[in-house]
Amino acid sequence: MDSLLLIIIFIMLLLLSVTLHEAMHGYASYWLGDDTALHSGRLTLNPLAHIDPFMSLLLPVGLFILGLPVFGGAKPVPFNPYRLRYGDWGQAIVAVAGPATNLVLAVVTGIWLRFIDFPNEGFQTILQLFVQINLGFFIFNLIPIPPLDGSRILYAVAPESLKASLRSVERSGLLIIFAVVILFSSVISRVIIAIMKPLFELITGTRLTF
Numbered sequence: 001m002d003s004l005l006l007i008i009i010f011i012m013l014l015l016l017s018v019t020l021h022e023a024m025h026g027y028a029s030y031w032l033g034d035d036t037a038l039h040s041g042r043l044t045l046n047p048l049a050h051i052d053p054f055m056s057l058l059l060p061v062g063l064f065i066l067g068l069p070v071f072g073g074a075k076p077v078p079f080n081p082y083r084l085r086y087g088d089w090g091q092a093i094v095a096v097a098g099p100a101t102n103l104v105l106a107v108v109t110g111i112w113l114r115f116i117d118f119p120n121e122g123f124q125t126i127l128q129l130f131v132q133i134n135l136g137f138f139i140f141n142l143i144p145i146p147p148l149d150g151s152r153i154l155y156a157v158a159p160e161s162l163k164a165s166l167r168s169v170e171r172s173g174l175l176i177i178f179a180v181v182i183l184f185s186s187v188i189s190r191v192i193i194a195i196m197k198p199l200f201e202l203i204t205g206t207r208l209t210f
Contacts, residue, residue, distance in 0.1 A: 006125075010064050013130050014056070015047040017105065017137055018074050021098040022050040025077040028097035032090045034083040042077045050074045059181065060133070069192040069210060070133050071140035073177065076147050088156040095152030099138045106134035110203030131204060135196045140188070145180060146170035 023045055026037030037043055042050065051057060052075050060072040077094075084090030110131050118124040144150035146169045155166055169176055181188065193210055200208040 006129075007061070007065070009126055010129060010133075011057070011061060013126070013133055014060055014070075014072075015051070017102060017130070017133050018056050018072070019045055019047045019050055020101050020105065021137060021141070022074050022077055024097040024101040025079075025094055028094045029077070029079040029084060032084045032086070032093060034080050036078050036080045036083070040078050050077075054178065060136075063189075067210060068189050069196055070136040071188065071192055072137065073141060073148065092153045092156035095149040098149050099141045102134040102138040102141075106131045106138065106199075107203055109134070110200070114203070114205040128204065128206070131200060132196070132208070135199055135203075136192060139192050139195050143188075146172075146176060148177065 023043065026042040029037050030043060052073065055073040060070045063070050063072075079091075079094055081088075081091050084094065086093065109127050113124065113127050113131070118127075141148050142150040142153070144154040146166050151166055151170070155163055158166065197208050200206075
């Protein structure tokens, strides 16, 4: 497959994965009683409402071109924790909705790859790429560093002292993630590869090489 065409397809798959991830955060908060995402225009499948230029496009596309595991994020979906049912656990449900969506997309696509023999190698490559993208987003977003989803899941079970620390870090928003990605990108890549390879093989039945 032509390299330029593959990059274009990658961006389309990336936008689809990011959009579904973020939209599910919004729908989860809405189902739990908070309409902040609705009034902020985030209950939509329009990618423009969700993407962050660096985390959603430049970072993952750059990693893909370099042949590294793809990961990234998007603009956090706003929600009011005081309007959610189930308190801290409500926040955890909202947080896990995004990565869980990516995992479901990866598993469904991977099972399709495992049990259906595709005569078109290009289409098979596209599906494998879709699995990689979603596994990368699933793993990266579960890192427990604010404002990534993993921090909200950790928040539900953390002692009050740790919750205060997480709230303090979260005030810096995406700046923290930018710094972490820039300073520790090689470490993050190694961790994601270590987790992604066995997951990819388990789901698709084929080996993943970087």
